[in-house]
Amino acid sequence: MFISSAYAQTAPAAAAGGDMMATITSMAPLLLMFVVLYFIMIRPQMKRQKETKAMLEALAKGDEVVTTGGVMGKINKLGESVLGLEIAPGVEIQVQRGAVVQVLPKGTVAK
Numbered sequence: 001m002f003i004s005s006a007y008a009q010t011a012p013a014a015a016a017g018g019d020m021m022a023t024i025t026s027m028a029p030l031l032l033m034f035v036v037l038y039f040i041m042i043r044p045q046m047k048r049q050k051e052t053k054a055m056l057e058a059l060a061k062g063d064e065v066v067t068t069g070g071v072m073g074k075i076n077k078l079g080e081s082v083l084g085l086e087i088a089p090g091v092e093i094q095v096q097r098g099a100v101v102q103v104l105p106k107g108t109v110a111k
Helices: 016-057
Strands: 064-067 070-077 082-088 091-096 102-104
Touching: 016 102, 064 082, 070 091
Parallel strands: none
Antiparallel strands: 064 070, 064 102, 070 082, 082 091
C-alpha cells in the first residue's frame, strides 16, 4: 500500500562506434603506463645485461679486474666458469666468472 511498484528502465541504445571509443579511451592510461615502464625500467636493464655478458665473454689472460667483493687482480687462468686471479705475487685465488664487475685499464693493479 505504501510502496509503489518499481519498473526497470531501459537505457537508450548506444551507437556502435561510441562504445568502442569509450573502451579504447579507458584503456589508454594503462597502455601508456606499460610503455613508460618499458622505456624507463625494462629496456635499460636489458642493455646492462648485454654489456655485462659481452664484458665477461671478452675476458682474456692478463686482464686486470675487480670482483664483487672488491678484490683486484690479474687474470692468470681462464676456464669456462672459473678464473685464476693473481692478487699478489705468488698468491692466486679461484673466482667465478660472474663475480667480475669491472675490467680495469692495464697497469692499475700495483705489484
